[in-house]
Amino acid sequence: MDRHDGFREFVLARQQALMRTAYLLTGDAHLAEDLLQSVLVKVVGQWARLSRDGNPEAYTRKALVNQYISWRRRPRPELPSAEVPERGTSCDEAALDRIVLRQALAKLGPRQRAVIVLRFWEDLTEAQTAEVLGCSIGNVKSQTHHALARLRTIAPELAHLLNDPQIAEVTR
Structure with missing residues (x-):
């Protein structure tokens, strides 16, 4: 074996x-x-x-x-990024939301980004997220709250996604 x-x-x-x-x-x-x-x-x-x-x-x-x-x-050089495309008929709303969300996520710190990815894409519980990150559940709640507030500031055009009742429940 x-x-x-x-x-x-x-x-x-x-x-x-x-x-x-x-x-x-x-x-x-x-x-x-x-x-x-x-x-x-x-x-x-x-x-x-x-x-x-x-x-x-x-x-x-x-x-x-x-x-x-x-x-x-680690310090590394800045990477160029494309601007969000103009709203037009060739790009549907969901695709545009994904582009804006990816750009907004890139502006979060690494721990806040990790919390958002683990909680909302990987659908982990607060306890599971805390275990993965090696921190307390309270820290996960705090990081999630601050990350979502920052996303609301960075990308107000995503308010319809970030004001979802399920997300609001998580940040309480």
Whole structure:
């Protein structure tokens, strides 16, 4: 029996979900691929222990967030970004919302962005998010509240998304 038994199957089964998380954290497909690849290299080194007595998906998700935050701390040159396209007939409202939301997420700090991604895209509970981030539930609530307030300031055109009753319930 190889110490990496099951790793390939895990990656094949969870790759899309992990890539989505990496993309939502980084906001860039190429950076997301790099992030996921660097994390999977770490995960394969821990695979024997994880497959025996751990939760490999939770460990991998936490490693993604930690690696992303670590990358954000390193100084790097500014990356150019495209402006939001003019509202026109060629772009539907949902697509425009996604573009604006991605740009607004990029303006959040790494921890706030991680909280928003984990809570609203990964649909984790406050307790699960706290576990992934290694902080208290109160910290998750506070970070979520502040991140949503910042998103409302950065992108007021997304008010119809950010004023959703489900989101309002989370920030109480």
